[in-house]
Amino acid sequence: MQPRQQLRHISMYSPGKPIEELQRELGITNVIKMASNENPFGSSPLARQAITDEMENMHLYPEITAPVLANKLAERIGVSANQLILGNGSDEIIRMLTRTYLQDKDEVIMASVTFPRYKTNVIIDGGVPVEVPMKKGGIHDLQAMENAIAKNTKMIIVCNPNNPTGTMVPAHELEAFIKRIPSHILVIIDEAYYEYIRTSDYFQSIKFLDEYENLIILRTFSKIYGLASLRVGYGIVHPVIVSELLKSKEPFNVNRFAQAAAYACLDDDAFKKETQEQNNNGRLYLEDAFQRLGLSYFSTHTNFIMVDTNIPGETINDELLKKGIIIRPGHLMGYPTMIRVTIGTEEENRLFIDALEEILQRHGK
Ligand SMILES: Cc1ncc(COP(=O)(O)O)c(C=O)c1O
Structure with missing residues (x-):
């Protein structure tokens, strides 16, 4: 077989x-685990209480687009709820993107070395990962990534800050880069560690969503919010992209406990x-x-x-x-x-x- x-x-x-x-x-x-970038301080007591409260509904499927969580999240980050897609971890959003947008032999440009799930999902969905070496100091080489654009390029992924190097791209460089990328290529910025940023030189991607319909931002509740085991992450994108991704997502992808805990921890x-x-x-x-x-x-x-x-x-x-x-x-x-x-x-x-x-x-x- x-x-x-x-x-x-x-x-x-x-x-x-x-x-x-x-x-x-x-x-x-x-045993001490310092391997998967989880939150060593656990999670918010509000999240734990929300899970306890949700127990009585364990036998019921959750709402499929997590609308209550999406509304609150949208309000907190200053976008509309129809710009949000919730996933079983941001891992699932990466998978939805490759599944929805890649055709056979489409190329996806990414850094070498970066988060491995990009490459894996691209390969599974029939695409071709194009890995571009980073600059000294483990920083994305945006110019080299732009130079790698070819006829079949469908996506460019910038992990910002990057896993595993922890480095980020200066704001002005990323802004200028996005401006130069043709609009038929999706630019995915993975911001799984967004909440740890402590410099004003960080590219505030959300501000550019209206200007660039091909911009996709990924974030997660697995890191600073300490909900890694519950699996809840999200994409912030143009509503048209949300409607496409919804077609390929698993119906009940974000379980009740994940929705309730994520909703609650936003208040802590x-x-x-x-x-x-x-x-x-x-x-x-x-x-x-x-x-x-x-x-x-x-x-x-x-x-x-x-x-x-x-x-x-x-x-x-x-x-x-x-x-x-x-x-x-x-x-x-x-x-x-x-x-x-x-x-x-x-x-x-x-x-x-x-x-x-x-x-x-x-x-x-
Ligand atoms: C850069 C990056 N993106 C995405 C993920 C996946 O996170 P999630 O738990 O939301 O699937 C991780 C997890 O380590 C990560 O480091």
Whole structure:
């Protein structure tokens, strides 16, 4: 029995190792996960209460376009509800986009290296990923991406800030870039880490939605809002694009608990602010430690940081795992001596640095 030939070119998604798996392997309980850019401070109590309240409706399908959540979200971000498409994580919006817009051999331009689900979905839906090397410092090379435009180009994806490098493109560069892209090409800006941005030099994409109907913005409740397991993300787009995407989406894609929790956590500014502050403190702590250890790192605008350990990232990964600390080795992302670590709680960051220091010393670094 042969699957579609596109599937021969891909393998199953390889996530950060789950805590439960390492606990089983090591027979220990104190495992720290700093691998998948989740929120180490959990989620808002308002979200938990909303889920409890929603329990009594567990037997009922949810509304298929999450209209109550969409209305509140639209009001908060200053768009109309008909510009929003809700997904089972922003992962699903990426899938809806490739499924809806790609025809055989259509090309999709993206950075090398960036979030892997772009490439996978493009391949599954019969398109061709065109990967453009980044500039020094792990920043998107927008000029090279523009130069890569060909007859069959259908989409360009800019992950801003980028996963795994954490870097962002200066606002004026991205604005000028979008202006130059022909209107038949969809420009997708993935802003999964939007809420962690702390610079005024960030491209405020929403302001440009009216001007550029081909602009697509992706955001998620998985990161700062701490709802990763519930799977709820969204796209902010022109209403015409929403109506096309709705045709291919799974009917009940955002479950009741996800809709209720996302709706509730929008009211918890204190939780969001606290996470932003703690994340910034954690970033400064890690950057200081890396400097003290003589390690270089990419400048991050997210809740993770990529650091060069000068020895194979796989070795560091294996040794950290033995100590119960899960990170992401860079060889999976094209940076063999780097690791990507999610900024954790104060204690997690300290334990990680202590462990890293010990491993580096043992390797004569
Ligand atoms: C850049 C980027 N886009 C999208 C996603 C997917 O997020 P979600 O949980 O909303 O599917 C992630 C998750 O790590 C990400 O890093």
